[in-house]
Amino acid sequence: MRIDVVTIFPGYLAPLREALLGRAIGSGLLDVAVHDLRDWTHDVHQAVDDSPYGGGPGMVMRPQVWGDALDAVLAADERPARLVVPTPAGRPFTQADAHAYAAEERLVFACGRYEGIDQRVVDHYADALPVDEISIGDYVLVGGEVAVLVVVEAVARLLPGVLGNPRSAAEDSFSDGLLEGPSYTRPEVWRDRPVPDVLRSGNHGAIARWRRDRALERTVARRPDLLAALPPDALDKKDRAL
Numbered sequence: 001m002r003i004d005v006v007t008i009f010p011g012y013l014a015p016l017r018e019a020l021l022g023r024a025i026g027s028g029l030l031d032v033a034v035h036d037l038r039d040w041t042h043d044v045h046q047a048v049d050d051s052p053y054g055g056g057p058g059m060v061m062r063p064q065v066w067g068d069a070l071d072a073v074l075a076a077d078e079r080p081a082r083l084v085v086p087t088p089a090g091r092p093f094t095q096a097d098a099h100a101y102a103a104e105e106r107l108v109f110a111c112g113r114y115e116g117i118d119q120r121v122v123d124h125y126a127d128a129l130p131v132d133e134i135s136i137g138d139y140v141l142v143g144g145e146v147a148v149l150v151v152v153e154a155v156a157r158l159l160p161g162v163l164g165n166p167r168s169a170a171e172d173s174f175s176d177g178l179l180e181g182p183s184y185t186r187p188e189v190w191r192d193r194p195v196p197d198v199l200r201s202g203n204h205g206a207i208a209r210w211r212r213d214r215a216l217e218r219t220v221a222r223r224p225d226l227l228a229a230l231p232p233d234a235l236d237k238k239d240r241a242l
Ligand SMILES: NC(=O)c1ccno1
Pocket: 086, 087, 088, 134, 135, 136, 137, 138, 139, 140, 141, 142, 143, 144, 147
């Protein structure tokens, strides 16, 4: 997979080259290119924004600069791309989206700043390729860069060969529609808090049941919306008896 990121702060994306993602890049599982939007400005001030039509606070990012940048970045590789624009006004980015993006050959991320990118940029490219305006949560960041780090990590860890144990991704929170339950490791007792006996019983059936029950409890308590979204046959009799 190739990932391109267009931003006015390339340094914000430096963490992409650390740890797990850095190893994925190093092993050729992931190809990441970060581009400075200002490289496509032509004035001495390298202006990327202007005041909004209709008035209002803040500045809007200029379509000309974004058009020149995205034309050049998209033309740099013949693989089909999906353009992803993080914005607080986007639809929620979910684990299902992470799986869908992991199947893409190429993702191009446009990092907006200020009050965002002139809407005509999204409208223009939506005529030529898939374009997603996505949000990583109901809060406003200063720009799209941090959201890109979140999305790229959520996607890259799903690529075959990136995680040491592929079962990790298969047993993630949300993989079965529920939140993951609690995890424990050594020592058996820590500050007078013991590991639940069932986890040391060696009874795999009882352990699986216990884990499912804890996942259901946690989902009911923290994310009842996920439970409501489950397909009718997702919960068995034992689940419902909880
Ligand atoms: N909530 C978000 O995804 C976001 C992106 C940029 N600013 O906020």
